[in-house]
Amino acid sequence: MKKEVLLEVKDVKKVFPLSTSWFAEKKYVRAVDGVSFTINKGETFGLVGESGCGKSTTGRLVNGLIKVDEGEVNYKGNDLANISEKEWKKYRKPMQMIFQDPYASLSPRMKIKDILMEPLTIHFPKMSSSEKQSIVKELLGKCGISEYHLEKYPHEFSGGQRQRIGIARSLILKPELIIADEPVSALDVSIQSQILNLMKDLQEEYELTYLFISHDLSVVEHISDRVGVMYLGSLVEVASKQAIFKEPKHPYTKALLSSIPQPDPKVKREQIVLQGDIPSASNPPAGCKFHTRCPLAMDICKKEVAQLQQVAEDQQVACHLY
Amino acid sequence: MNQLLQVKNLKTGFRKENGMQNVVHGISFHVNKGEIVGIVGESGCGKSVTSLSIMRLLHDTPGEIVDGSVMFKGEDLTALSERQMKKYRGNELSMIFQEPMTSLNPVLKIGRQLRETIQLHLNMSKKEAHQHAISMLKSVGIPRAEDVMNDYPHQLSGGMRQRVMIAIAISCNPSLLIADEPTTALDVTIQAQILSVLKDVQKQNEMGILMITHDLGVVAEVCDRVVVMYAGRIVESATVEELFAAPKHPYTKGLIASVPKIGQGINRLYSIPGTVPSPSNMPTGCKFAPRCSQVMEICKIKEPELIQMKEHDCRCWLYQEKEQEVEHIEKGSSARG
Incomplete structure (x- = not known):
């Protein structure tokens, strides 16, 4: 069975200017520096990396919240990178977003009912109020919030409940692709597992495709089918979940995996403690960006950038070792 | 027994309009010399308030210790005057906080902030303190320590700042270090560095560490013993191996099961239904009863005691009843005999 490609990101780049004084030399941050990946319909693609690696920016480039500088974002074969704001409106419906902070992503002055009905009012101006209400009620129930909460304000809910409301809002327009940017990072573990289970259930029911952005490898392993690992604006490894977690190839992926504390004191594993800090994105090292911290760095790594290349079926690595 | 810290029946509350509201409800635990004890729990369970009470x-908050004692090397810290307490703080007892960004003074150079603590407690000259500070920075793995002494906090990365915090905290060779979520704000590769630094300095100085965290992975990695808190109470405490191999309390079991583990390959995670009750709206009886999968009638009416079973304490009626039955039988047989 051939998998249908829903989203194809091709060599996307984004540069942010750093605000400096008028006279100083202009400086730039290469937030996303040539990222390419594809997401098939119905699968979950996990994007992991440490803070500042550009994973959130990538998510925002995909759904047009930030304009792409270079490269293509193909959604069902249509390039969205250079279309106007007006044309974008067509694609807002099938592409929705879940945000990290359930406290900041819901307007404190709107009732839950109004928050959830707003997207319908914008995209279906002719829909009657009762029709909207019934859609909202059904979805809210699916997300585990009872109907009688409709008249309440966001501050009356706990973090987990707010995230459920955020998820319900993203589903209102029956999207195909959901970009979830750290959806469980702000939640306690017992609530985190509730939300992860909910996201899996909804995926099955509505045949959703997720772009799941997170810094937490255990969460990504749990929810994803394929995983991309980012470091300083570039993908260093893209592979199926099985390949990444059983046979990681890139030294950074290996170090990242070995750094996660496992909730089992009996597991004694060889830990690779990386030396040094993450270099600043405004002044990344030449050659392979990871070479300053890489335990296996060679001479070539300091000069030449390694490109992503196929090393196994469904496994791509950007490293001179391969 | 080398008991360094013993907290006995500690109750801490916050002043509200309608009187005191307790947040920590009579908790007792101890930390031995050279031991790392973890306190785990979700947000709002009272773990940070416990650490602030000890220190x-x-x-500065409207909170105060209502009852109980905190014995540190035989001295009750709750009975000391503020002036006496200052001699302990930063010296014998030290603390590192979650946010390395906000716990350093942004307008003072790193060197000055380190020297301040050292000069205050160790009676050193400025020059000696400077040398001592550099050696402290080196011991936590900061490269070019001499230069960092002249940097301001904003010039350092998050991981570096947390190293500086640790250097300040251990500069007077404390016997107890309280670490309140020391790695929560950091990335995993940096977290691994900081945890290994902490373990190293702990071994060198035979420090006791009280590690407060919500991350069961961190607990399993570094702690010797664990205390699990829920709604201001200790629900379970045991050695790390015991707790992860054979958790007793339904809450601990649920907590461990809800963390996704790499290579586990399950489709659905276990999840504890509901949310943590708010302090103003606590259920009567066992505080975990509304979310518990093994709830019984008695759980809703009466709160269980923390019962002690061979180095493994647990606050749950499931185990209480067995104990009582045993007592019953024993009483019965002795009466007959």
């Missing part, structure tokens, strides 16, 4: 740092 007596609640006076």
